Amino acid sequence: MRIVCPVCGERSVAEFAYGGDATVVRPALDAPVEAWTSAVYDRANPRGAHSEFWQHVLGCRSWLKVERDTATHRIGPVALVGRFAGREPA
Secondary structure, X not given: OEEEEOOOEEEXXXXXXXXXXXXXXXOOXXXXXXXXXXHHHOOOOOOOXXXXXXXXXXXXXXXXXXXXXXXXXXXXXXXXXXXXXXXXXX
């Protein structure tokens, strides 16, 4: 699988770390523990198009929102969510 990083270009998935389901709405910080338990542990197992967070850990360290088909692993649109300010890409 290859992901097109908006900063570094097309790279192997080995350079990225999965960051979680991008469709989960996180509860407020002061929400009851049950809301957090549900947000962290109760997950659907979607088949087909799905939004996910990935971090380019071996590159620019940016966070990306990746559209991926869970059945075929085909990568769709990739959007930059946040840049790591500690260093510039090589």
